[in-house]
Amino acid sequence: MRLWLSHELARQISHHALSEQPREACGVLLGAGEQVKRVIPITNTAGDPLRHYHMDERELARVIGGVDGLNLVGFYHSHPKSEPIPSPEDVKHAHYPNTPYLIVGLKDLNQPQWAAWRIDYAQVSRVELHIGDVPPPLDHQALSTRARIAILTSALIAFILMIIISLSLLPPAPPIPR
Ligand SMILES: [Zn+2]
Numbered sequence: 001m002r003l004w005l006s007h008e009l010a011r012q013i014s015h016h017a018l019s020e021q022p023r024e025a026c027g028v029l030l031g032a033g034e035q036v037k038r039v040i041p042i043t044n045t046a047g048d049p050l051r052h053y054h055m056d057e058r059e060l061a062r063v064i065g066g067v068d069g070l071n072l073v074g075f076y077h078s079h080p081k082s083e084p085i086p087s088p089e090d091v092k093h094a095h096y097p098n099t100p101y102l103i104v105g106l107k108d109l110n111q112p113q114w115a116a117w118r119i120d121y122a123q124v125s126r127v128e129l130h131i132g133d134v135p136p137p138l139d140h141q142a143l144s145t146r147a148r149i150a151i152l153t154s155a156l157i158a159f160i161l162m163i164i165i166s167l168s169l170l171p172p173a174p175p176i177p178r
Helices: 009-019 057-063 088-092 139-171
Strands: 002-005 027-033 035-042 071-079 100-105 113-120 122-131
Touching: 002 009, 009 035, 009 071, 009 100, 027 057, 035 057, 088 100, 088 139
Parallel strands: 002 035, 002 122, 071 100
Antiparallel strands: 027 035, 027 071, 100 113, 113 122
16 A cells, blocks of 8 residues: 655645644545545644644544545644654544555654554554655556466466367277277
8 A cells, every 4th residue: 555645735734734833733635546636634623732633523524535526545644743653542543444644743843754554453554655746656566466467367378278279189089899
């Protein structure tokens, strides 16, 4: 799984995160497949917004199912004073498995740190994050899996054809002498 966002969208997220400092900023990423096409800031209604985030439920409900033909492709929030690593609280409240959670860490204000994660029922794993204006290179692993399937399929077809051809080339059975 990967997440791709352009420099402009990354700028929108860091702008939102910096403008909310020292509170955590949060929002939704809409797009298609692995590509983010729109960043939607959501109000952080957490009781302690300096250390947590909770997305305003009404605002979230309006966009969670997608908007203008764009689908939900991920979530984002900021860590105003720490690394972009999911906190125990983030893990506990991650209700969308198989969905990237992008975090921007503002420990060093001059150099925001980015990381994306999958949080599948408390299982956390890193998601490859691509920030750039051109599409990321093809996923080599996926490509090799596809290639492997193609090779196996053609080998199987060749084998079946060989059996059919050799059966059709068999001479007729000799007459049984009486
Ligand atoms: Zn967090």
